[in-house]
Amino acid sequence: MEQSIYINNLVGRHVGLVRISLILILFASVAQFASFGLIQAHVVSFYGAQQEDVSFALQIAYVGIITTLPIQFRLQRYFNTRSYLLTALLTGILLNMGCLFIHDLVLFSILRFLIGVVTCIVAGCILIVIFTTFSASNRMLAGVSLFFSLILTCGVLIGIGASWVVLRTNWTAVYYGLIGLQVMAILLCICLFKPRQTTKAYPLYQIDWPGGALFMFAAAAMLFVMIYGPKRYWFADATIRNTTIFAVVATTLFLFRQASLKRPLIDLSVFKVGKFIFAIFLMLLFWGIKDSINLIYGYAASVLGWSSADVVNSGLYNIAGVIIATIIAVKMIMVNKQHLPKLLLVGFGVMSFYHIWVYTHLTPDLSFADLCMPIFLHGFACGLLFVPVSVFCIGSVPQSTGMTGIVVCTYTRFIATLNSIAGFYTLQLNYNQLFKDSFLSKLIPEEGTVTQRQELYKGLFVSKGYTTGEAMGISNMLLAKSLGIQSQLLTLRVIFLIGTVLMAIVFVILLGFAVINKIKAARLNSVTN
Incomplete structure (x- = not known):
């Protein structure tokens, strides 16, 4: 690593140690943003609010991130990085202490927004510093891969710790863990960064x-x-x-x-680049459809009855897929950037296969081992796609636009997340109701299957000592539960079928572009020769 303007000379000699330290600081920051994804039920009960109220309070942190990001890249060039990071991390500790004692959902939402601001400041700084630890030729690819791969897997990683906490004590103890991570990050910043930078502060001109x-x-x-x-x-x-x-x-x-x-704040000229628009389209589809993994986790918890620990453990297979595929993608792109279209093709192909597997195999009694493969496949597809799509987006814009490519990619991620939240909920609501109505229209006394099932349940509970009336009531309740499970399974199958079709369409489009480019290249060679 060349002598850095950020890292002190003593530590800077050990590049691996520097990168590990930067990853730990980044993880400590992002953890407070992604810490409640798998324990939302506990947060809902704590505030006594509706699910959507808590979802809004948790997602408002993303608004803080995308609002601060374009401003952050300018502020970092003006302030001393070490002091800037220490101030942000100390503020994060105070915000988490505030969340620990506040029971009002409105105040919690405000604190979550500010946590998003702090997360953006730290993550934005670390991204720039990570870039400086790589050579100029590999800076964007390696830096983006390292940075965004952690962003992609952080939710499950912090979920492991959060689920461990909620199984053993009050869920609010998660905040003590987050504060501990930030204390660790502060100590790393003190050891890692120079007290004073050797470069002149960049003038802050007029920020919008x-x-x-x-x-x-x-x-x-x-x-x-x-x-x-x-x-x-x-x-x-x-x-x-x-x-x-x-x-x-x-x-x-x-x-x-x-x-x-x-x-x-952003250079709108990037939207005149057709290649960038297509890259954003791919990113929207990828980030929107990848959240279908949350439906699998929800199915495992609600239908299969898994504990939060089981759900998190299954997520480890997803992380393994992401890491393995990311390493493959980075190695292939470093060897030859012409591999990028091939990675996109294979990635969307694997994502399509993952959706069709779930569509064809979803039943009410899948085991942990049964679900490990599709969860791994999802992570593998994400690993193959995330780096190429990100590099495609950022590399499609002129260098004169500065950090606009990264900023717009972050905006795209936000929009795709909102679309997946609203889209998956609406699809489940509509199809669940459709299938329930279809089932109810067939649940008539004359229908033999219904009568047989009721008599089976009733006989079972009468033999256990229940009265005839009690047994009939319980059997009706079990029938209603079975109806709900079957409706949910059919709904999930329809959603995954839609995902399969979308991924297949993208695969065909990319294949068409690849064939056209191949033909153009062949014609160009023939003309040249």
Whole structure:
């Protein structure tokens, strides 16, 4: 590693140690953002709120991240990195202490937004520093792979610790773990970074604070619409209609402001690059459909009755798939960047196979071993796709646009997440109701299967000492539960079939582009010869 403007000379001699330390600091920061993904039920019971209220409070942290990101890249060049990180990490400790004692959901949401800001500051700094630990030729590929792979797997990794905590003590003890991680990060920062940077602070010119405020309100409004919209029948609710109008107006004003400023937060010229638009389209599809793994985890918990520890343990297979495939993808791209289209093809092919496997094999009695393979396949597909799609997006924009490529990719991730939350919920709601209505229309006394099942249940419970009336009531309850499980299974099968079709369409499009490029290259060679 060349002499760094960030890392002190004593530690800088050991590149591996520097990278491990940076990963640990990044993990400590991202952990507070992703810590409640697998224990939301505990958070819901703690605040006595609806599921969507807690979902909004947890996701508002992402609004803090995407609002701060374009500003963060400028602030880092002005402040001393060590002092900047230490201030952010100390603020994170105070925010987690606040969350530990606050029981009001509104205040919790505000603190979560600020946690998103702190997460962005630390993660943005570490991303830039990680870049400097690699040679110029491999900087973007290796840095993006290392950084975003941790982002991709952090949710499950921190979920392991969170599930261990909730099984042994009050879930709020998770905050003590998060504070401990940040204390560790502070100590690493003190040992790792130079007290004073050798470069001159970059002037802070005029930062578009009004534009940042517009974007913040627009993103928060969009989050509100996508979280609460499916529960309130979308535009049938006046609040959803008004919030949507506000989001559209605020977004329009933000884009108009960015187009008219000399130093905008994002350079809108990137949207004139067709290759970048196509890359964003792939990223939207990838991030939107990859969240189908949450349906598997939900199925395992609700239908199969797995504990949170079992769900987290199954997620380890997903992480293994991500790590193995990421290493393969990075190695192949380093050897030859022409492998990138092939990785995209194989990645979407594996993702399509994962969806079709779930569609054809989903039953009410799958074992842990049965689900390990599709969970691993999902992680493997994500590992094959994440690095190539990210490199494709960032590499498609001119270098003159600065960090706009990374910023827009983060915006895309946010939009895809909201689409998956609202889309999967709406699909489950509609298809569940459709299948329940279909089943209920067939549940008539004259239907032999229903009568046989009722008599079977009733005879079983009468033999256990229940009265005839009690046995009939319990048998009806079991029938209703069986009806709900069957409706949910059929719903999941339909959703995974839709995912299969979408992935297959993307695969065919990419295959078509590959064939066309091959033909063009062959014609060019023939003309040259």
